[in-house]
Amino acid sequence: MGNTIYIVIPVFNRLKFTRECLDSLRKQSYKNFKTIVVDDGSTDGTYEHIQENYPEVILEKGDGNLWWAGATNVGVKTALEMSKSDDDFILTLNNDLTVIPEYLQELVNTAIQEHPCVVGSVSVNIRNVNKVEFAGLKWNKITAKYSRPKEFIPNYNELVSRHLLIETDLLPGRGTLIPIALFRQIGLYDEHNFPHYAADDDFSLRSRLFGYKLVVATKAVVRSHVDESGLEVINRQRKGRKTLGHLRESLSSIKSGTNLHIRYNWAKKHTPVPPLYFMFDFMRIVYSFYFK
Numbered sequence: 001m002g003n004t005i006y007i008v009i010p011v012f013n014r015l016k017f018t019r020e021c022l023d024s025l026r027k028q029s030y031k032n033f034k035t036i037v038v039d040d041g042s043t044d045g046t047y048e049h050i051q052e053n054y055p056e057v058i059l060e061k062g063d064g065n066l067w068w069a070g071a072t073n074v075g076v077k078t079a080l081e082m083s084k085s086d087d088d089f090i091l092t093l094n095n096d097l098t099v100i101p102e103y104l105q106e107l108v109n110t111a112i113q114e115h116p117c118v119v120g121s122v123s124v125n126i127r128n129v130n131k132v133e134f135a136g137l138k139w140n141k142i143t144a145k146y147s148r149p150k151e152f153i154p155n156y157n158e159l160v161s162r163h164l165l166i167e168t169d170l171l172p173g174r175g176t177l178i179p180i181a182l183f184r185q186i187g188l189y190d191e192h193n194f195p196h197y198a199a200d201d202d203f204s205l206r207s208r209l210f211g212y213k214l215v216v217a218t219k220a221v222v223r224s225h226v227d228e229s230g231l232e233v234i235n236r237q238r239k240g241r242k243t244l245g246h247l248r249e250s251l252s253s254i255k256s257g258t259n260l261h262i263r264y265n266w267a268k269k270h271t272p273v274p275p276l277y278f279m280f281d282f283m284r285i286v287y288s289f290y291f292k
Contacts, residue, residue, distance in 0.1 A: 002032050003032065003085075005030070005034075005107075005235050006079035007088050007093050008078075009021065010040060010066070010071030010072050011037055011038065011039050011095045012042055012071075013042045015049055015112060016096060018046060019049075019053075020098050021095050021096070022035065022037075022096075023099055028102075028104045029101050030102075030105040033104060034058060034079075034129075036057070036079060038058055038066070038071040038072070039060070040061075040062035040064055040071045041061075044286065067196040068199065069182055069196065071192035075101050078092050081229040084178050086178075086179075086181040086184070087179075088180040088213055088255075091107065094173065094175075097123075097224055098223045099223070100221050106220040109217075110217040111179070116182075118178050118179075118207050119210055119215055120214070120217070121134075122221050123174060123222050124183070124224065126223040129156065129223060131155075132159055133224055135151070135159060136146070136151070137168050137169055137171075138168075141277065142276070142277060142280075143280050144278075144281035149168060152166075159218055163243065164219065165218065167213065168214045168216055169216055170204050177199070179212075186210055190203070193266075193292070195254060195260065198262055198265075205270055219232065247286070263285075264278055
């Protein structure tokens with residue numbers, strides 16, 4: 001049978017996206033996988049619809065307060081209980097993604113070839129599948145600067161023709177294959193310090209400390225509803241009316257990637273001079289909010 005992949009998908013509403021994601025998983029050429037959906041209090045009938053129409057899916061339920069890290073941890077715990085082999089994998093996947101039929105096979109091929117490693121995916125725009133949205137990330141732990149790797153090419157056909165693998169400093173949870181043995185070594189996502197954002201980046205940095213490479217497999221492609229996800233919708237709504245109130249909301253909401261409490265937790269945990277890093281980070285956030 002080979003390596004079993006436990007696919008963990010946290011969801012909250014957006015049933016349309018979840019259906020598309022699960023339908024794309026049904027078309028995989030690699031068949032040895034189990035899908036675990038953690039429904040964190042959806043109000044649009046997501047749980048009941050999956051239960052009725054996707055009997056192969058293992059369903060877990062939350063009360064709406066798990067957020068990304070907590071919901072993902074619920075799924076990871078289920079996978080750890082089910083898995084009988086340290087050769088298995090956990091794949092974290094968001095419900096606003098669809099995947100190509102060869103997706104799981106490409107991830108496993110890279111994981112075996114580059115062992116020990118954590119394997120991320122190239123993200124393209126679902127409306128324009130040749131437009132690359134993500135193919136790795138470089139991060140400066142002093143200046144708080146995030147940038148694309150030198151190998152990045154915005155045209156997917158050109159990217160994959162030049163690079164089969166891209167090393168990265170961080171990996172998001174949007175399509176990342178992780179050896180299940182790694183969770184047994186370093187534990188779960190840090191839902192205390194990073195309940196909704198940065199838990200995936202934090203996990204990838206912890207993985208590097210244990211000797212695991214972080215790589216993006218360019219043939220492993222996820223198609224993202226990048227224009228329709230919550231953050232992008234909010235940003236479009238704010239465009240042209242960026243007030244102090246909107247900035248305050250961005251800096252304080254648990255749903256925001258620029259939440260200052262979470263950013264300071266990140267600085268304390270992963271940078272050599274946290275106050276300096278946090279100052280640079282705050283300045284970049286404010287500049288991006290008003291001028292980009």
